[in-house]
Amino acid sequence: MVLRKIVTTLSLASLVCLLATPARAQDVISKDGAAAVKASFINDLETLRGKFVGLAEAFPQDKYTWRPMDGVRSVSEVLMLAAMEGYTFIPSSFGAKNADLGSREEMGKLRTITDKAQIIEHINKGFAHAKKELEALDASTLTGKRKVMGRDLAVTDIALAIGGDLHEHLGQMIAYARMNHIVPPWSK
Numbered sequence: 001m002v003l004r005k006i007v008t009t010l011s012l013a014s015l016v017c018l019l020a021t022p023a024r025a026q027d028v029i030s031k032d033g034a035a036a037v038k039a040s041f042i043n044d045l046e047t048l049r050g051k052f053v054g055l056a057e058a059f060p061q062d063k064y065t066w067r068p069m070d071g072v073r074s075v076s077e078v079l080m081l082a083a084m085e086g087y088t089f090i091p092s093s094f095g096a097k098n099a100d101l102g103s104r105e106e107m108g109k110l111r112t113i114t115d116k117a118q119i120i121e122h123i124n125k126g127f128a129h130a131k132k133e134l135e136a137l138d139a140s141t142l143t144g145k146r147k148v149m150g151r152d153l154a155v156t157d158i159a160l161a162i163g164g165d166l167h168e169h170l171g172q173m174i175a176y177a178r179m180n181h182i183v184p185p186w187s188k
Contacts, residue, residue: 078173
């Protein structure tokens, strides 16, 4: 199981690297290349969702407000960040629609949830929203560049940046788990 996930992640990285070189040279990627990047990214999202949920389930409720020190995110804040990226940042970066989460104030309240069951529900819903929106995108809309965080990026760059960011937050959660003597479920 672990080996399959490693191979999937390495396959995504290899695919993106192979497709990125011609994309940079020509400033475009083919529709088939964009479709392959999209499919690999969606597969990686499912792996990430499973690991975030696994860690969320492994943490006891009383550790959801734990943080290693002042000024850094708590367990619940990291998990809700991942959920919010599924609701908003991931789909909008690829040109899809954000989830309707209400007003800015209502969205802000979501980030402060500390209830374990609600957070797990939001992780699942956020990643499901991102997956649904990405699957609905026609690969031909992903062949050019999109402005993401003030930069013009190709789909390969977007997939690498978002995937890297989410894997960084997953690593953060793994470190939090280890500090709390929690073994990630896939490591047992």
